[in-house]
Amino acid sequence: MTVKRQLYKIKNCSLDFLHLDLNCYRSFYLLFIFFGRMDHESVVEFLGNVPLLQRLPSSSLKRIAGVVEVRHYNEGEYVIREGQIADGVYFIWDGKAEVCGSTDSEERNHSMLFLKQYDYFGHGSGVAVHQADVIALTKVTCLVLHHVNRALLQPKSIWNAEDSxxxxxxxxxxxxxxxxxxxxxxxxxxxxxxxxxxxxxxxxxxxxxxxxxxxxxxxxxxxxxxxxxxxxxxxxxxxxxxxxxxxxxxxxxxxxxxxxxxxxxxxxxxxxxxxSEQGLEHHDVMPAVPAPEMLLSLDELRERYVTDPRLPSHYRNRIARKKFVPWPIEIKFCDPTTSFVNYPSEPSQKFWFRAKGKLSDDPALHRCVVAYTSDLIFLGTSLKPHQRKGVKMSSLSLDHSWKALLQVMVVGLLLVGCLTGMESLSFQQVKKASLEGLIKVLQIQNQNYKLGGFYGAEFLRCCNI
CATH class of the missing domain: 3.10.129.10 (Hotdog Thioesterase)
Incomplete structure (x- = not known):
């Protein structure tokens, strides 16, 4: 029978006379969907609040939501019995239950003998037996993950359930x-x-x-x-x-x-x-910038600078001697001629970026990657007006904020613009970021050079970029 026909049957039957085979999980699950008590999205949301499942990627939670069995118990009814062969892990959807076993309960915190929503019990192995009775104190609804699906509780990482x-x-x-x-x-x-x-x-x-x-x-x-x-x-x-x-x-x-x-x-x-929900949307006009495939990456620029005979030999030698650790983020500056200079320039930058290699499809991971990247380029943008020959500076992040405006999936290159004095807004409307940092002047060969009203060796600048 198709899903549509089953729902039609349920809709046109009185609950008092509806015969429901409790062993037929499919019909039981559809009944819950129809009466608004439970649907797949609600189950995923519920599983995300179970402490045992914190380490699981979202893909595992969605798969578990599709295979759990829904069981109901009335007040005073046994959920499981001591010595009974375990058939899976139980998650309490709602209601309260009491744990009664042969262990010395006087040595344990009494609150630990009661189970409530988001609590769990049972075994993932089909050869284990339950060590205690669990009795419903109120009407209880449980989601049961059978031991045949226990592999879903053992993902490869917090981001990926299957790939090595x-x-x-x-x-x-x-x-x-x-x-x-x-x-x-x-x-x-x-x-x-x-x-x-x-x-x-x-x-x-x-x-x-x-x-x-x-x-x-x-x-x-x-x-x-x-x-x-x-x-x-x-x-x-x-x-x-x-x-x-x-x-x-x-x-x-x-x-x-x-x-x-x-x-x-x-x-x-x-x-x-x-x-996530629908809302009002607007966006800035996409700026005129080179397409990413027309630009060199940061790694490729470094190689070009090392071998470019037009650059001073001491500059090329310094780059070659410096230990180079490749970044896990591919960055392509829209105007690289102003990104690595020793003369003043406008405090603004545009660049494309994406993660190197394959990312798992967990949306939370992609936001974490954007957050990781947001501390990489921004503070250096505020130094551009102060770049001069003989002036050496370093910077350190102090205060950072970030806003995601739309769904973020770092599977392609994202364009980001950095402007000192205003918030940085990616032109795919994915994030805003602002950063406050400490900038130190490490060396000044020209003692008459003035920085931000100070002749000292250190100053603090707040730059929203």
Missing amino acids: SDSCSMVEHILHLEPLEVDMFRGVTLPDAPSFGQIFGGQFIGHALAAASKTVDSLKLAHSLHCYFILPGDLSLPIVYQVHRIREGNNFATRRVEATQRGRIVFTLFASFQK
């Missing part, structure tokens, strides 16, 4: 986190990851946003974030990301993430997530 890590993009490796416990994750700096003697700020942003994303259901995506860089990150140490659930709404969720090393907070991030 060798086939993933380098930036996806960098943004991988290890779940430690509920709302706590650990990240590391890979040997081949870009760094500047300390952890790259974009790695902090991408890691923290990834940690926050794993604590909300997969239907809610990050639309804004604000973060502060507090202390330099140690490349040799892991970073622990603790997520705090500030708000849990139907359409919005708010998270605060603290990154710690040696027990000290080195970075904090606030992020807001929203369930």
Whole structure:
């Protein structure tokens, strides 16, 4: 019988006389869809709030939502019995249940003997037996993932359920986190990851946003974030990301993430997530820029500068001697002639970028990649009016904010414009970013050169770019 005919049958029957075979999962599931209690999207949203499933990519949650069985229990009814062979993992959709077993309950916290929404119990193995009774205290609805589907609980990574890590993009490796416990994750700096003697700020942003994303259901995506860089990150140490659930709404969720090393907070991030919905849209006119296939990448520009006989030999030798770590992001400047000069120029830049290699299709990952990239070029744009021969400067991110305006999937090149004094807006309307940083003047050969009203060696500039 087709889905349409089954729904028609249910619609024209009284519930009092509707015969429903409880072993027929298909009809049972369709009944729930019809009466608005449950649909696939709602199940995915529910599974995203189950602590056990935080480490799963969104593709796994969608697959689990398609295979779970729905079961109902009345008050006082056994959900499972001690000694019964396990048939899967149970997730409580709604209601409350009590755990009763032969263990000494006096040594345990009494609150641990009760189960409520988002709690889970059971075994993924079909040879295990239940160690306790679970009895419904109210009407209880459970979703059961049978042991034949237990492989869905063991993905390759937090971003991908099937592909091996060798086939993933380098930036996806960098943004991988290890779940430690509920709302706590650990990240590391890979040997081949870009760094500047300390952890790259974009790695902090991408890691923290990834940690926050794993604590909300997969239907809610990050639309804004604000973060502060507090202390330099140690490349040799892991970073622990603790997520705090500030708000849990139907359409919005708010998270605060603290990154710690040696027990000290080195970075904090606030992020807001929203369930996708239709709204009013408008956009700026696409600027006249070269197509990305007509431009050289940052890696190709470096090779050209090393071998270009028109450039001074000391300049080419300095580039050749400097250790070069390829970025996991491909960047193509629309006007490279003004990007690497030692004379003043306008504080603006346009460039195309995309992740190198293959990214998994998790939308949350793609937003994390954009967040990672947002700390790469922007602050350097504000230095362009101060570039002069004999002046050497460095910069450090302090305060960073970012807004996603539309769905972001970094599968092609995105065009981004940077302008000092205003917010940076990608011309595919995917994000806005602003950045405040500390800029140090490390060397001035001409002592009469004046910077921002100061003759000193350090100044602070707020630049929204």
